[in-house]
Amino acid sequence: MSASAETVPGLAFPILIGDIGGTNARFALLNDETSEPVVFPVVPTGGYPSIQAALETSILPQATVRPRSAIIAVAAPVKGDEIPLTNAGWVITPADMIATLGLSDVIVLNDFEAQALAVAAIAKTDCAQIGTGEPLESASCAVLGPGTGLGVAGLLHTHATYFPVPGEGGHVDIGPRTPRDTAIWPHLETIEGRISAEQLLCGRGIVNIYQAICHTDGLMPEHTDPADVTSAALAGTDAACIETLSLFAGYLGRVAGDMALIFMARGGVYLAGGISQKILPALQQPEFRAAFEDKAPHSALMRSIPTYVVTHPFAALAGLAAFAQTPARFGVATTGRHWKA
Structure with a gap:
């Protein structure tokens, strides 16, 4: 598995989107290009050893369909194949997410990059x-x-x-x-x-x-x-x-x-x-x-x-949803931040 050099994701739906902060993690599921995000209950990052554990324990059992790909925003600089959160214990490893959760693609952005996307997406x-x-x-x-x-x-x-x-x-x-x-x-x-x-x-x-x-x-x-x-x-x-x-x-x-x-x-x-x-x-x-x-x-x-x-109670998720559903609106370079199975 390796990072790609694409600028437009073109990911397969359903897409899991996530906003991972130092204290809480927020997730939602996009079923297709036009559906509203299905938002899951907030989970504390300190309550789980990893993002995979949080998803498998508290999020995916509530989903009506299994996600095929994911776009995750994290409170940390995104560089390398292992991304430690700045103010929490999780280390985001996209290759492990793909292997454990059966995903075809994972894109990782910075959490305030998602907040910036939200400015263009919310009313x-x-x-x-x-x-x-x-x-x-x-x-x-x-x-x-x-x-x-x-x-x-x-x-x-x-x-x-x-x-x-x-x-x-x-x-x-x-x-x-x-x-x-x-x-x-x-x-x-x-x-x-x-x-x-x-x-x-x-x-x-x-x-x-x-x-x-x-x-x-x-x-x-x-x-x-x-x-x-x-x-x-x-x-x-x-x-x-x-x-x-x-x-x-x-x-x-x-x-x-x-x-x-x-x-x-x-x-x-x-x-x-x-x-x-x-x-x-x-x-x-x-x-x-x-x-x-x-x-x-x-x-x-x-x-x-x-x-x-x-x-907006879930602004970052709204920004990620807009990017996932209409990627051509946004100049988000995914070089080094897009992992494929």
């Missing part, structure tokens, strides 16, 4: 706009989202074709801007001495900010679960949690603005993933958009760029 009613700005038709877009990690991708549109641009932009450096940042920065947990955007803008990043605030102010941290911090913040019951979510929104706005400049994303910047949906009320407060626009000398440009939270 505007599946997004909530934050602030002002109008998208320019056929302009580039940027997609980022805090989850178990921080995913980033671009979406270019030219010659009636959408080109997703995957990357590891969540690992760019981020530094202090305000006196409050300077005070809490020494208390933030680092990775090998550096603070990347992902160290702040993900589930563990929420806890990282919260604990740094507590240590700075001489408080005893009460929370170790990001959901507890965000719940207390949204309920207005804990001052440290409220400040945590306010800072989180501002830092996310800063990084989102950076990505908007990198991709010249006049088609819009989209916040994907479950955390963005859960903290939408906080993102609608002034901090996010103010930080997004604060990019002198280009603040006027930034004010013209719209920002959205993707509210």
Whole structure:
């Protein structure tokens, strides 16, 4: 079994599609070129030793037909025949998937590549706009989202074709801007001495900010679960949690603005993933958009760029489904990412 150099999959239906994150794995089945995805219950990646075990135990027994091929998006760079997830224990080995599950083809993409495909596939009613700005038709877009990690991708549109641009932009450096940042920065947990955007803008990043605030102010941290911090913040019951979510929104706005400049994303910047949906009320407060626009000398440009939270519950699966059913719409190169039996 080897990776092919095709740019259009032409896979045999039924096609299994999957969005594999650091915490949860989401799967759906496409019966043919026009059918809606049949979505299966979410499975935790930590509950199974491998993707094959998760599929054989919890997904395929619920399917009315056996898939013949698969397109999987993973939270990791896609390179080589073994793909370890960045923030989970699974190692995706497409050859083993083919042998174990009886598939003819497996294509593996980056998870935020799938989120970028979703921007071209979902309706505007599946997004909530934050602030002002109008998208320019056929302009580039940027997609980022805090989850178990921080995913980033671009979406270019030219010659009636959408080109997703995957990357590891969540690992760019981020530094202090305000006196409050300077005070809490020494208390933030680092990775090998550096603070990347992902160290702040993900589930563990929420806890990282919260604990740094507590240590700075001489408080005893009460929370170790990001959901507890965000719940207390949204309920207005804990001052440290409220400040945590306010800072989180501002830092996310800063990084989102950076990505908007990198991709010249006049088609819009989209916040994907479950955390963005859960903290939408906080993102609608002034901090996010103010930080997004604060990019002198280009603040006027930034004010013209719209920002959205993707509210579709299975956006990445929608993007993969669009690619599987209408591959000619998308410029997705599968060289080194398409394995055949």
